[in-house]
Amino acid sequence: MKKILISLCLLAGSTMTFAQQADGGISQDMLRQMESNHAKQGQNKALFNAIASNNIDNLAQDFNNKKPFDTHFTYDTPKQSIHDQKSSGRCWMFTGFNVLRANFAKKHNDTLRVEFSHAYLFFYDQLEKANLMLQGVIETAKKPIDDIRVQFFFKSPIGDGGTFCGVSDLADKYGLVPMSVMPETFSADNTSKMRTLVSSKLREYGLELRQMASKGAKAAALKNRKTEMLATIYDMLCLTLGEPVKEFSCAFTNKSGKTVGEARNYTPQSFYREVVGGPINGTFIMVMNDPRREYYKTYEVEYDRHTYDGHNWKYLNLPMNDIEDLAIAALKDGRKLYSSYDVGKFLDRKRGYADLNNFDYGTLFNTSFPMNKADRIATFDSGSTHAMTLTAVDLGNDGRPTKWKVENSWGATWGQQGCLIMTAEWFREFMFRLVVDKQYVPQRLLDYEKQKPIMVVPEDPLFQVDE
Numbered sequence: 001m002k003k004i005l006i007s008l009c010l011l012a013g014s015t016m017t018f019a020q021q022a023d024g025g026i027s028q029d030m031l032r033q034m035e036s037n038h039a040k041q042g043q044n045k046a047l048f049n050a051i052a053s054n055n056i057d058n059l060a061q062d063f064n065n066k067k068p069f070d071t072h073f074t075y076d077t078p079k080q081s082i083h084d085q086k087s088s089g090r091c092w093m094f095t096g097f098n099v100l101r102a103n104f105a106k107k108h109n110d111t112l113r114v115e116f117s118h119a120y121l122f123f124y125d126q127l128e129k130a131n132l133m134l135q136g137v138i139e140t141a142k143k144p145i146d147d148i149r150v151q152f153f154f155k156s157p158i159g160d161g162g163t164f165c166g167v168s169d170l171a172d173k174y175g176l177v178p179m180s181v182m183p184e185t186f187s188a189d190n191t192s193k194m195r196t197l198v199s200s201k202l203r204e205y206g207l208e209l210r211q212m213a214s215k216g217a218k219a220a221a222l223k224n225r226k227t228e229m230l231a232t233i234y235d236m237l238c239l240t241l242g243e244p245v246k247e248f249s250c251a252f253t254n255k256s257g258k259t260v261g262e263a264r265n266y267t268p269q270s271f272y273r274e275v276v277g278g279p280i281n282g283t284f285i286m287v288m289n290d291p292r293r294e295y296y297k298t299y300e301v302e303y304d305r306h307t308y309d310g311h312n313w314k315y316l317n318l319p320m321n322d323i324e325d326l327a328i329a330a331l332k333d334g335r336k337l338y339s340s341y342d343v344g345k346f347l348d349r350k351r352g353y354a355d356l357n358n359f360d361y362g363t364l365f366n367t368s369f370p371m372n373k374a375d376r377i378a379t380f381d382s383g384s385t386h387a388m389t390l391t392a393v394d395l396g397n398d399g400r401p402t403k404w405k406v407e408n409s410w411g412a413t414w415g416q417q418g419c420l421i422m423t424a425e426w427f428r429e430f431m432f433r434l435v436v437d438k439q440y441v442p443q444r445l446l447d448y449e450k451q452k453p454i455m456v457v458p459e460d461p462l463f464q465v466d467e
Contacts, residue, residue: 062357083098083409088160096166099338102336112252120176121170122241123241124173131308133158135308137154158202160467167280169307174269175272176272178250244268248271286436287323297448297451300312301460316445322445330436331392335437340388342383343386343430344385353415404421
């Protein structure tokens with residue numbers, strides 16, 4: 001019996017060795033070459049001891065780059081309160097609101113301030129995204145379950161992230177309310193569990209709608225059942241985020257927080273009209289730097305929208321020089337801008353400073369990381385991950401930027417009093433999106449933006465939502 005077991009074990013070992021030596025696998029010769037090369041690196045033991053016991057960024061940080069940096073800016077916009085998105089992916093909304101409330105303050109010569117409720121608009125964002133998912137399932141019901149577009153809806157039925165298009169579509173449709181009348185709840189600040197439960201319910205409902213469609217259900221029946229499903233989602237959102245405010249009374253404050261004037265009665269729509277002045281859609285363009293694609297062309301991302309009846313994310317692809325010029329023009333006039341970045345790259349979180357020289361990972365690991373921006377995008381190594389409010393620029397003697405500043409949404413104690421300073425070199429490598437009021441855009445760029453968009457699939461590596 002033992003001989004049989006030993007024979008079986010030897011046979012299994014032989015089979016395993018043979019399988020590992022198949023073309024394309026790691027052979028014993030390859031492994032020995034790797035081991036030999038590693039052994040030649042005399043410093044590896046010391047490096048291992050250091051890396052095993054420390055944070056990699058602490059070891060890779062360039063000590064020569066830790067000196068104090070200049071915080072003067074040629075053009076800086078007025079300061080406003082810094083918010084904290086906490087454990088949620090709503091940076092796009094925080095950033096969009098930063099722009100809207102800064103516009104309101106500028107309109108009133110910085111004598112009045114307003115704070116918007118994130119929970120209010122997030123409620124409708126989640127409800128609209130749930131409808132977008134269910135309607136998408138209905139429209140793709142004849143496709144197999146493993147079709148890439150069907151999987152798109154089921155893989156991520158709902159999420160926190162988005163872009164400025166979401167702020168414009170949702171606010172135009174549902175209005176806005178002050179933070180004081182619908183404050184943040186625990187689930188607004190900590191969205192993970194709510195998102196998991198709503199997503200599970202939507203997947204269940206999606207399967208049911210596909211089954212109904214496969215049995216020949218008419219469009220009216222599918223719509224009625226979808227409405228019933230959304231009623232359940234509405235209830236879940238009311239219990240986690242609060243029931244949306246319909247009418248309220250409020251007064252504005254000055255920058256010291258003191259009430260100015262008498263309180264007035266509003267609906268979300270009338271409040272929106274007073275503080276924003278009218279529809280946001282049509283007043284701005286979104287530009288982007290994607291060096292993989294042809295510049296001065298307009299692109300549209302399929303299904304990248306917050307509401308079914310809203311706008312897909314459409315953008316004009318521009319070189320960084322043009323994007324910088326647009327930002328400078330707006331900042332010179334005291335306008336803050338929606339912008340987004342791959343914020344985790346070379347970021348000194350303690351100092352709130354983004355610089356390509358903050359960390360030397362190549363020397364630490366005895367290698368190099370030479371990919372350019374286009375290569376990083378194409379291989380999913382980089383892409384827009386976080387929106388922040390562009391607030392300031394410093395210009396050199398040649399009139400070109402030397403550094404930039406943004407308001408972040410990680411709290412007032414983070415970084416530079418809630419702000420992040422970035423070098424011009426970092427900005428060019430890891431900045432992706434900018435939303436600009438049309439008044440600061442040259443006519444030639446406005447003409448380019450009017451081109452018929454080239455459609456782009458939402459799975460493209462660059463088109464992640466801002467969180």
